[in-house]
Amino acid sequence: MADGPVTETYGLDTGRVIAVLNDVVATEVVCWLRYTRHAISATGIDRAQVAAEFTEHAAEEMQHALRAAERLSQLGGEPDFDPATLARRAHTDYTTRRLIESILEEEEEHADDLTDLLAV
Template sequence: MPNQFELDVTKIRENARRQMEDGPVTPAYGGDPNPVIGILNDVLATEIVCYLRYSQNAITAAGIDRAQVAAEFQEHAAEELKHGLSAAERINQLGGVPDFDPATLARRAHTEYSAPESTDLNAMLRENLVAERIVIASYQEIVRWIGDADPTTRRLMEHILEEEEDHADDLVDLLGI
């Protein structure tokens, strides 16, 4: 082993006592949490918009496969809401304020929200697949940008990314493509 691991526990203890108001953000954090908070607020907006789209689609879907597709939309909606709340919790941990302002959600989201022009399942599936692909590409960039500076946020984003990839896979299966 080239380098021996050394930890100055005394210094860590002193810093922990001296900077308690910083909560979980320690000197080892690796940077300024404010840009991360901003990005997480955009993730929060994206996830809420996806939750709303999937929920609307689950309710209005029509056609022979409606029950199966609506159930999948409901499952995805619940997961999107969970993702948004996880991002909000992380924002709070970093000392920020989660932005749930309905007036700005759609503008801040990476995906778009538009009510479907029809109840056609195929059109809904395709629009949701496009949205998932946008989220996947965006979140991959966020994970790369975070790097090692904030392992907790990176792991959160990786977990959300994994579930978004599962959503895209589910939609591809339902579309038969």
């Protein structure tokens, strides 16, 4: 328990996992900014519905960033919220993979929602 999440059996390069998580943080922050911008600049008769959808997605993106930042902090890293630090992707451990898979699931849901809005 005193070792926290990084025990002898962890088996991965913690520095590499932290780097991947920082990439996730940067990506999610950029997505949050984009969705927020789209919510603010939505126009037309369906503006309220479109803005609400973008606002919902923006909130989920920020939660993704915060979840990834919390995990990398647990692993002893420092969250880097500068989107300019986005680097190449790497494979992650099981817990981090589940986190990223859950984020991907929500991203796919966002794409479906936007496709539905555009089809109207």
